[in-house]
Amino acid sequence: MASSELAQSLEGSGxxxxxxxxxxxxxxxxxxxxSTRKLQxxxxxxxxxxxAAQMAVPVQADFVAPESGLSPVGEVRLMPDWATLTTLPxxxxxxxxxxxxxxxxxxxxxxxRNFLKKQIAEADKAGFDLMASFENEFYLFxxxxxxxxxxxRTNFASTLAMDASRPVIDEIADxxxxxxxxxxxxxxxxxxxxxxxxxxxxxxLAAADRQIxxxxxxxxxxxxxxxxxxxLPKVFAxxxxxxxxxxxxxxxxxxxxxxxxxxxxxxxxxSFLAGILHHMPALMAFTTPTSNSxxxxxxxxxxxxxxxxxxxxxxxxxxxxxxxxxxxxxxIEFKTADASANPYLALxxxxxxxxxxxxxxxTPPEPVNVDPADLSDDEKRKRGIVPLPGNLSGALxxxxxxxxxxxxxxxxxxxxxxxxxxxxxxxxxxxxxxDEVKLLLERY
Numbered sequence: 001m002a003s004s005e006l007a008q009s010l011e012g013s014g015x016x017x018x019x020x021x022x023x024x025x026x027x028x029x030x031x032x033x034x035s036t037r038k039l040q041x042x043x044x045x046x047x048x049x050x051x052a053a054q055m056a057v058p059v060q061a062d063f064v065a066p067e068s069g070l071s072p073v074g075e076v077r078l079m080p081d082w083a084t085l086t087t088l089p090x091x092x093x094x095x096x097x098x099x100x101x102x103x104x105x106x107x108x109x110x111x112x113r114n115f116l117k118k119q120i121a122e123a124d125k126a127g128f129d130l131m132a133s134f135e136n137e138f139y140l141f142x143x144x145x146x147x148x149x150x151x152x153r154t155n156f157a158s159t160l161a162m163d164a165s166r167p168v169i170d171e172i173a174d175x176x177x178x179x180x181x182x183x184x185x186x187x188x189x190x191x192x193x194x195x196x197x198x199x200x201x202x203x204x205l206a207a208a209d210r211q212i213x214x215x216x217x218x219x220x221x222x223x224x225x226x227x228x229x230x231x232l233p234k235v236f237a238x239x240x241x242x243x244x245x246x247x248x249x250x251x252x253x254x255x256x257x258x259x260x261x262x263x264x265x266x267x268x269x270x271s272f273l274a275g276i277l278h279h280m281p282a283l284m285a286f287t288t289p290t291s292n293s294x295x296x297x298x299x300x301x302x303x304x305x306x307x308x309x310x311x312x313x314x315x316x317x318x319x320x321x322x323x324x325x326x327x328x329x330x331x332i333e334f335k336t337a338d339a340s341a342n343p344y345l346a347l348x349x350x351x352x353x354x355x356x357x358x359x360x361x362x363t364p365p366e367p368v369n370v371d372p373a374d375l376s377d378d379e380k381r382k383r384g385i386v387p388l389p390g391n392l393s394g395a396l397x398x399x400x401x402x403x404x405x406x407x408x409x410x411x412x413x414x415x416x417x418x419x420x421x422x423x424x425x426x427x428x429x430x431x432x433x434x435d436e437v438k439l440l441l442e443r444y
Contacts, residue, residue, distance in 0.1 A: 006082070007039040010095060015087060019096045020048050020078050023112060023212055025420040026059035027289070027342045028296060028443060032078070033094070047079040047099060055101075055110040057353065058423040058444050059290070067411060070110070076103045084209055085376050089178040090220040094287070098209055109412045112344035113208070119351040120204050126358055128268070129251045130351055131331075133201035136339055137242040139194050139220055139235055140165060141228040141441075148228055148441070150193025161188035165195065168225045172197065175217050179193035181210050190240035201247060201331075204347055211244075211343035215444075218442075231339035231444045233288070234295035235437055241296030243303060243341035246287070246350060248272075249331035256389040259328025263311075265320065266328070273309060273318060273332055274364040275357015276350060280307045280317055280336070281389050285399035287337035288347040291428040292436055294391050297336065299373035304335035306372040308385045309364060315371045317388065336388060340444050345409075352408035392425050 012017065017033040024030060027039055032048045052075060064071060078099035085097040085345035101111035108114065123130050141148035154161040162169070173183045182200040189196045197218075199210060215231060222229035224393035234241045250257040260266040265273065276283070288297060299305045311320050311329075319333040330373075334350055356362075365384045372385050380386070389395045397403060397416060406414050428436060 004040050006044065007036055010036045010039070010429060013087065014093055015095045016093045018080075018085070019088075019094060020099045021096055021216075022050070022054075022078055022082050022099050022101065023213065023342050023344065025110075025112070025342060025417050026057060027054055027340055027343070029212055029216055030054070030058075031096070037267035044080075047077045047102070048100075049075045049339060050078050052076050052103075052108075052110070056419060057422045058427070060424060060427045060439060065416075065419040067422075068416040070416050076101050076108050078102075085180045086213075088220075089143060089289055090224060095214075096213075098212065101206065109410055110416055112342050112348075113205075115409060115413065116205060116208055116344040116348035116351075119348040119355070122355055123204075126355055127252060128257055130204040130354075131201050131249045131251055131256075132204050132347060133199060133247045134207060134214070134339075134343060135198050135243075135245040135333075136211075136218075136231065137189050137194060137196045137197070137240075137244070138229050138231045138339070139191060139242065139360060140168065140222060141193060141230065143226065146152060150191070151227065152188075153192045154188060155192075156190045156368035157187050161195075166442075167196065168222055168227060169197075171224070172218055172221045175221055176214065177249060179213055179217065181213060186305045189242075191236065191242075192239060194242065196238060201249070204351065208289075208343040208347050211339075215339065228442060230441045232340040232437065232440050233290065233293045233340055233444075234433070235441070237295075237433055241301065241303060242338060243296070243335065244337050244341065246334040246337050246347065247331050248334060248350070248354070256330060258331055259323070261328065263322070263326075264328055265332075268358060269332070270364055271357045271360075271362050272354035273320075273357065274362035275354045275360070276318060276332075276334065277307055277364055278362060279353035279402060280356060281395060282399040282405050283349055283353055283403035284336060284389055284395035285421065286346045287334070287341050288395065289342075289346075289392070290340040290440075291392050291425055291431075292388075292440060293338050294342055295433065296338065297388065297390070299387075300371065302335075304383050305388055306368075307388055308368045308372055308383075310368040313370075315373065316368055320367070349405055349408070352405060354403045377389055392421065396421055396425070412429060413424070
């Protein structure tokens with residue numbers, strides 16, 4: 001569609017602004033809004049300009065992280081991917097389009113969305129496609145004077161919680177469906193005021209795009225009801241944390257390659273899983289990338305604190321759900337992840353790790369069919385079960401020496417990404433949970 005036709009179509013629909021949106025290394029969703037009347041010409045063709053330093057900004061404040069390799073000098077273009085354009089049902093008169101970062105007419109080294117695109121291309125070379133979905137948990141809060149408190153005090157799957165939050169939950173679902181995101185399941189989670197909503201799987205890029213849309217939609221819809229929604233991994237010390245599990249399956253030519261014979265995974269799926277397990281400690285720099293994330297990753301909390309896998313084992317870092325129809329599992333679930341992760345970086349890194357497993361024809365260890373925390377240290381050693389890093393420093397250190405993931409991301413992007421994470425880690429070092437939550441509750 002030509003720029004003039006697009007502008008006229010949007011204006012005819014009452015759209016005044018189009019938000020061009022990106023997600024930075026600190027996983028803050030940001031955007032610049034362009035007047036619909038100005039879409040014609042340069043904005044349509046060249047997008048909007050953003051400072052190159054935007055990809056070196058940590059979550060705690062808007063400044064450039066030291067030793068990132070980026071500075072206030074330099075600009076890149078945020079090019080709209082018009083295939084992602086949608087009107088915003090929760091913001092009448094506005095629309096959103098997701099952007100790709102471009103410099104000198106080429107994809108920019110530090111662009112998260114392009115990183116995922118590159119890994120998808122590598123998967124295509126290996127002979128398969130990746131299908132994925134993000135499974136989100138979030139808390140809903142209501143005002144209590146100057147503070148915020150959970151919207152209910154119920155427990156897991158409580159129908160009372162369903163009724164109490166029905167207006168906002170129904171509207172979230174309606175707003176997602178209006179943006180062509182099919183909702184599959186919803187239920188109250190274990191924490192007071194905590195909820196989970198799942199959406200249908202799709203191709204890897206669209207899955208990451210949907211995660212941006214999902215987070216924005218949940219938070220904006222909650223605002224319309226006078227509430228706040230937060231995806232922060234750990235809000236309460238004595239309540240369940242919020243994860244964001246990745247559901248993954250390998251496909252080729254429209255056929256799912258994940259199932260093997262009987263109840264088993266296929267050989268390719270096993271190698272893919274083995275690659276993920278092999279790189280798991282380094283992957284946590286992307287999938288659980290904040291200090292707050294590690295408040296959640298504890299044994300006996302269903303958060304995946306041990307490097308192992310198992311059939312329907314919710315304490316394993318990688319769970320393989322059984323198939324109620326038989327014929328082998330349809331997908332694998334990566335549990336050691338939360339929504340403080342940039343979805344393009346998290347999914348791209350997991351894909352790179354899985355591809356390395358396929359390339360090296362790795363074999364996973366035997367599945368674990370018990371809670372690994374119940375095993376003795378000696379038994380865990382014999383079975384190759386090791387605790388995952390217990391803090392962000394350990395994950396960043398492991399990533400820094402992981403040549404496969406560094407190579408996939410590229411040295412320049414790895415440098416800026418690590419600089420952001422180290423800046424955040426230093427800022428939150430020694431901070432208690434209450435102060436951490438006060439700062440981050442509305443960032444994620």
